[in-house]
Each structure stands twice: as C-alpha cells, then as structure tokens.
Amino acid sequence: MNDWLPWLDRKGRFSSLRAATFALMLVPALWLAFDAWTNQLGSKPWTQAVHDTGTWAVRILVLTLAITPFRRIFDWPKLVGVRRMVGLFVMFYALAHLTLYCIDLAFDWGLIVSEIVKRFYLIVGFTALLGLIALGVTSTDAMIRRLGSANWQRLHNLVYVITGLGLLHFALQSKLDVTQPALMTGLYALLLVYRLMNRLKIPLDTPRLVLAALVTGLLTALCETAWYALTTGVSAWLVFQANFDAFTYGDITFLRPGHWVLLAGLAVALVRAVRAPAQRRPRRERARVPAEAGS
Structure with a gap:
C-alpha cells in the first residue's frame, strides 16, 4: 500500500x-x-x-x-x-x-x-x-x-x-476574452526560456532571470495583441496600448497577461537571489578535506 x-x-x-x-x-x-x-x-x-x-x-x-x-x-x-x-x-x-x-x-x-x-x-x-x-x-x-x-x-x-x-x-x-489563455501561454513561454537557458548552459542567475522575465513579458503582450488584432479586427496599437493603462491609472485591475508574466518572472528572480545555492566545491576537493583535517 x-x-x-x-x-x-x-x-x-x-x-x-x-x-x-x-x-x-x-x-x-x-x-x-x-x-x-x-x-x-x-x-x-x-x-x-x-x-x-x-x-x-x-x-x-x-x-x-x-x-x-x-x-x-x-x-x-x-x-x-x-x-x-x-x-x-x-x-x-x-x-x-x-x-x-x-x-x-x-x-x-x-x-x-x-x-x-x-x-x-x-x-x-x-x-x-x-x-x-x-x-x-x-x-x-x-x-x-x-x-x-x-x-x-x-x-x-x-x-x-x-x-x-x-x-x-x-x-x-x-472566443473573445483570451486573458487566461494568454497568461498561461506567457508562463509556458517563460518556462521554455528557462529550459533553453539550461540547455545552452546559460547560468540561471538573478540578472539573467530578470532579463528572461522582461523579454517574456513583452512577448506575451505582443502575442495577446496579435491574437486580438487577427481574430477581432481591433487596432493592434490600441490593444498593445492597453498594456500601459496599469501605469497610467495606477490600478492593479488594468494588469494584462504580459504584466503578470513579468511579475512571475521577477518573483522567481527574487527568490533565486534570496535562496541562491551555495557554490559547491569540486568532488575531488571535497574528498581531500577529511584527509587534510586529520593530518
């Protein structure tokens, strides 16, 4: 059992x-x-x-x-x-x-x-x-x-x-409201960026995680804009401009998926900065420590 x-x-x-x-x-x-x-x-x-x-x-x-x-x-x-x-x-x-x-x-x-x-x-x-x-x-x-x-x-x-x-x-x-799908797609893209960075041996340190958050947040906003422009015929510029309403009005209710993806990425970078893993010594060096201590 x-x-x-x-x-x-x-x-x-x-x-x-x-x-x-x-x-x-x-x-x-x-x-x-x-x-x-x-x-x-x-x-x-x-x-x-x-x-x-x-x-x-x-x-x-x-x-x-x-x-x-x-x-x-x-x-x-x-x-x-x-x-x-x-x-x-x-x-x-x-x-x-x-x-x-x-x-x-x-x-x-x-x-x-x-x-x-x-x-x-x-x-x-x-x-x-x-x-x-x-x-x-x-x-x-x-x-x-x-x-x-x-x-x-x-x-x-x-x-x-x-x-x-x-x-x-x-x-x-x-159909018309793709806020949730855009958010999930943006988060998925952020995770793919993390995996790509690991595949390319790019260090997952705090500055690079912040950069990944900025790029993915912008891409999420652009993808949301493209979706609405192509499926509804609404002006792409007006849709993209809506991403700035949160700063214009200072109201959290105006946050778009791109903002949430950016905030999620920045939160990951912040936790990484606080919980940065200690640099591990090479295995051979760790193996020599007990012998040196006992000599």
Whole structure:
C-alpha cells in the first residue's frame, strides 16, 4: 500500500511536501464541488463545470512543467518527487473535463462524436487529452523499465506539444476574452526560456532571470495583441496600448497577461537571489578535506 499512498516518499516515509502537494491538487475539485452544492455555477452548471475543469487542467499542466526548472533555479531536488503526482492530476482534471462535457450533452454519443469531428478546437483538445492519457499510463516505474529509459523520455518529451495543443484549445474556446489563455501561454513561454537557458548552459542567475522575465513579458503582450488584432479586427496599437493603462491609472485591475508574466518572472528572480545555492566545491576537493583535517 505504501506505493499508492501519495503522502509517502519512495522509502515509505511521510513527506510533508508530497502531502501538501496532494492536498493543493484536490482544492480545485473540492471548490468546484462546493460551488455545485451551493448552486453557484450559474444558469448552465454543467457547462460551467466543463470550463472550470478544463481551465484547471491547463493551469496544473503548466505547473507540472515548472517543476524541473524550479528544481534547478532554487536548488530544490525534492521537487522532482512530486512531478509524477502533479502530472497525474493533470490527466484527472482533463478526464473530468471530458466526462462533464459528455454529461452536458446527455451522453448522446452521436452528438458528442459529431461535435468533436466538426469543431476544430474540440479536435485539438481531444488530441491533447489522448496525449495526456498516454503520458499518464506510462508514468509508472514498471512502464519506464518496459519501454526503456530512452524511449520513455522521447515519449514524455511530447508533453511540450501536448501543452501547446492544450493552450490552443483553451484560446479557441475562449472566443473573445483570451486573458487566461494568454497568461498561461506567457508562463509556458517563460518556462521554455528557462529550459533553453539550461540547455545552452546559460547560468540561471538573478540578472539573467530578470532579463528572461522582461523579454517574456513583452512577448506575451505582443502575442495577446496579435491574437486580438487577427481574430477581432481591433487596432493592434490600441490593444498593445492597453498594456500601459496599469501605469497610467495606477490600478492593479488594468494588469494584462504580459504584466503578470513579468511579475512571475521577477518573483522567481527574487527568490533565486534570496535562496541562491551555495557554490559547491569540486568532488575531488571535497574528498581531500577529511584527509587534510586529520593530518
């Protein structure tokens, strides 16, 4: 049973990090259940529940991709221990998203299939869901041994494509207001920048993290501007100018996705500055210390 208890680590010991993560991952489901019980889901409760579970699936998916970069940036190796759990919760909320969609259509399978086939955003979302299921099913140690570590890694690298599909589905179904999809896309881009910096051996120090935040925040604002300009015909300049309203009026309610991505990146840089990992001495030097001390 120890292998199935989410609050225990691989050695069967209680882990406060795993327990807290498990509890936090359950909060959206409990919140949604409370809103449903108290009739706070509006005039179309099933439709609202479909949207809420889909939104949380995307949010947690982006959070999953943040675990590895944060482990490196904050020098926090224990974070890896919750990555699989968080990833499985993404699949859980995505499957709940599909299940509630089927309930909303009264399990009319003919209608459900026809809706998915004829609507591009549903094809994109369903493809992303199939990818999440494939990743979830193969996330066990047994599947890693069966597939081999190299094949398993290649399969799970598809998470980047799956995330892109999920974000596209999120944006397309949001229609006019793409604030949330733009924010999630910007955060996803920030995480990709962190991974690229690591791949290129660029130090993840505070100044470079600040620069990454500035660049990604600007790119998020430009992408949001392009989306509205291309899909609604609104003047691109007016949309981009809206990003300066927060400074003009000094009101937090005017913050756009680009601002939040910038603030998130700056927060990471600040935590890095406070929690800067100590420079480790080379292994050979550490090995000589006891001998020198005893001589």
